[in-house]
Amino acid sequence: MNFIYSKVSHEKKFFGNTDPVQLTEKYGTPIYVYNENILRERCRDMKGLISYKNFSVNFSPKANGNLELIKIIRSEGLRVDAMSPGEIYVNLLAGYKPEEILYISNNVSEEEFLYAIHAGVKISVDSVSQLELFGRINPGGMVAFRLNPGVGAGHHEKVVTAGQKTKFGIEVSSIGEVKRVAEEYNLSITGINQHIGSLFMEGDAYLKSTGNILSVAKQFDNLEFIDLGGGFGIPYRKQANQPRLNLKELGDKLSAVIRSFVDEYGKEIEFKIEPGRYIVAESGILLGKVNAVKKNFKTKFIGTDLGFNVLVRPVMYDSHHDIEIYRKSGTPSLKEEPVTIVGNICETGDIIAKERHLPEIFENDILGVLDSGAYGYSMSSNYNNRLRPAEVLIQENGKPRIIRKRDTLDDLVRNFIL
Numbered sequence: 106m107n108f109i110y111s112k113v114s115h116e117k118k119f120f121g122n123t124d125p126v127q128l129t130e131k132y133g134t135p136i137y138v139y140n141e142n143i144l145r146e147r148c149r150d151m152k153g154l155i156s157y158k159n160f161s162v163n164f165s166p167k168a169n170g171n172l173e174l175i176k177i178i179r180s181e182g183l184r185v186d187a188m189s190p191g192e193i194y195v196n197l198l199a200g201y202k203p204e205e206i207l208y209i210s211n212n213v214s215e216e217e218f219l220y221a222i223h224a225g226v227k228i229s230v231d232s233v234s235q236l237e238l239f240g241r242i243n244p245g246g247m248v249a250f251r252l253n254p255g256v257g258a259g260h261h262e263k264v265v266t267a268g269q270k271t272k273f274g275i276e277v278s279s280i281g282e283v284k285r286v287a288e289e290y291n292l293s294i295t296g297i298n299q300h301i302g303s304l305f306m307e308g309d310a311y312l313k314s315t316g317n318i319l320s321v322a323k324q325f326d327n328l329e330f331i332d333l334g335g336g337f338g339i340p341y342r343k344q345a346n347q348p349r350l351n352l353k354e355l356g357d358k359l360s361a362v363i364r365s366f367v368d369e370y371g372k373e374i375e376f377k378i379e380p381g382r383y384i385v386a387e388s389g390i391l392l393g394k395v396n397a398v399k400k401n402f403k404t405k406f407i408g409t410d411l412g413f414n415v416l417v418r419p420v421m422y423d424s425h426h427d428i429e430i431y432r433k434s435g436t437p438s439l440k441e442e443p444v445t446i447v448g449n450i451c452e453t454g455d456i457i458a459k460e461r462h463l464p465e466i467f468e469n470d471i472l473g474v475l476d477s478g479a480y481g482y483s484m485s486s487n488y489n490n491r492l493r494p495a496e497v498l499i500q501e502n503g504k505p506r507i508i509r510k511r512d513t514l515d516d517l518v519r520n521f522i523l
């Protein structure tokens with residue numbers, strides 16, 4: 106096999122004992138490939154972020170809910186959050202104990218609360234109205250609430266989850282209401298959480314919001330935990346040598362702030378963070394096949410099986426993912442040219458990479474979409490009645506193992522009344 110344009114995966118020995126062409130011949134395309142070593146390394150980065158003893162990392166499986174990956178993350182000592190009964194269910198299946206799961210609810214029904222209460226997981230509510238509902242069905246219970254600390258961050262306005270323009274959290278001016286409702290239903294407020302948004306490469310907003318949550322936390326005497334949220338970014342432009350988030354600097358600052366809070370609060374309560382992307386993004390490469398190459402007027406289109414049913418981020422948020430090229434034949438690419446890489450979905454917006462300067466791409470080449478381990482498979486769909494891809498893990502010993510089968514046509518019709 107020829108690695109035509111593959112510096113990033115090559116340097117990381119991403120594909121272990123195998124290579125992208127072999128993998129796609131064996132498992133088909135499109136396919137998500139994950140590297141266990143990188144996944145474990147990222148778990149360890151996050152566990153080492155803060156030096157405070159009672160610190161834990163909750164993985165956010167909305168970024169990637171594959172059971173095998175969650176098991177690996179669990180084996181690294183991370184805990185987990187959940188955003189739905191389905192995530193609670195899969196987390197339990199992965200071996201988590203209920204008390205290790207924090208259910209961060211958002212506009213949920215009584216039935217969902219009851220599911221979480223019966224499962225025995227920790228629960229956080231997102232509004233005073235939901236606190237009332239929780240109080241009515243579980244008086245005397247323990248509950249956390251999500252604060253909107255007034256400061257947001259994120260790579261796109263759709264993923265900024267704090268501040269004035271978002272549905273999330275309880276604003277500081279409503280804290281009195283939280284106390285009133287808690288008293289009315291004899292609820293014990295045992296945690297406060299926040300999540301300011303997804304993907305920051307500088308720690309300033311995170312630190313500022315941490316200051317804000319801590320000043321609210323001082324008003325509650327029985328806290329068991331404070332959860333500062335996720336959002337830690339990864340460099341998506343590795344081919345252009347984009348620097349990494351400086352975890353050491355952010356971690357040192359957070360450790361100092363936490364230390365002084367704990368000294369004042371008088372209790373070594375637990376501090377959590379809840380990263381999703383940082384843990385899984387870089388451990389995933391999506392492989393697809395070039396089925397057609399054509400020129401429409403001035404644009405050269407590379408037609409692949411990487412439709413936005415497989416990876417929606419570029420279409421949904423204009424996100425950038427670096428592209429690699431792998432080739433079975435020895436044909437060299439003699440020139441570089443601007444190309445637009447598209448999928449097989451019947452929408453003009455079905456573009457995975459626009460106007461990229463890449464070495465010449467031919468039919469049957471395999472393309473690798475880098476850093477697609479987070480919000481890749483988990484946001485995939487059956488749009489156009491296409492099958493969701495398979496997932497393969499490159500294990501620590503370098504050998505591949507399938508960890509989710511590709512959908513079948515039967516899967517598409519399973520819920521019809523035939």
Ligand code: LLP
Nearest residue numbers: 165300303304335336337379380381382480
């Ligand atoms: N905690 C809560 C409450 C969240 O809502 C999220 C993400 C996380 C933690 C994890 O955030 P992370 O560390 O992964 O940034 N689909 C978008 C990202 C949406 C994030 C949703 N919430 C994307 O593909 O960029």
